[in-house]
Amino acid sequence: MSENNWNEIIGGFIAIGGSLFLLLGSIGLVRMPDAYNRIQAGTKASTLGTILSLTGIIFIFPDWFGKLLLLILFVLITNPVSSHVLARAAYYTKVPLTGITKVDKLKETLEVEESRKAHLKKVRIQKEEE
Amino acid sequence: MANTLIFIAISITLLSLLISLYRFIAGPEKANRIIAFDVMSVSTIALIAFISVLNKRIIYLDVALIYGILGFIGVLIIARYIEKGL
Numbered sequence: 056m057s058e059n060n061w062n063e064i065i066g067g068f069i070a071i072g073g074s075l076f077l078l079l080g081s082i083g084l085v086r087m088p089d090a091y092n093r094i095q096a097g098t099k100a101s102t103l104g105t106i107l108s109l110t111g112i113i114f115i116f117p118d119w120f121g122k123l124l125l126l127i128l129f130v131l132i133t134n135p136v137s138s139h140v141l142a143r144a145a146y147y148t149k150v151p152l153t154g155i156t157k158v159d160k161l162k163e164t165l166e167v168e169e170s171r172k173a174h175l176k177k178v179r180i181q182k183e184e185e
Numbered sequence: 186m187a188n189t190l191i192f193i194a195i196s197i198t199l200l201s202l203l204i205s206l207y208r209f210i211a212g213p214e215k216a217n218r219i220i221a222f223d224v225m226s227v228s229t230i231a232l233i234a235f236i237s238v239l240n241k242r243i244i245y246l247d248v249a250l251i252y253g254i255l256g257f258i259g260v261l262i263i264a265r266y267i268e269k270g271l
Contacts, residue, residue: 109234150214
């Protein structure tokens, strides 16, 4: 076998590994109990799966390195951004957490900020009355 | 040989797209549907790249890039819409 052929086989197996990660991500999307857990499972696994698939294609066609690198960087930058925006929208529209969630740091932070704002408002009203 | 391996990868990716389509249809809230749409649009980038390997045409990678940009902007806009309204 020539060297080129071995490259193609290695690239094909890496691409199959990436598509298996995509499959695992979608299975997590179905099985997880909560919107936030689904964001975790789906986004992380699909990022790794897409990057592995494109890396496998680099092994098959080394001439396509530039455009595939551009695609990899694009996925690597935009996927965390979209998952963050999704989690933020889900939290502020009060999508319910699962019953087994124990720690909710954002709720505590928001409560502290609310009480501080209420306190400042009260102080300002008192000053205006004086 | 490489074509066979890429064909297997394409079928596994299509299976994952079908499984996440279930969450897209049956998701209890709007948020779950958009999560499924995000995962599907990222998986479709890999699918279009596989198809470009099967046809040996580099121009399909540009299609994948534009598809990714449009999916990203769509997810951002719909998430903002759910959060604050248009």
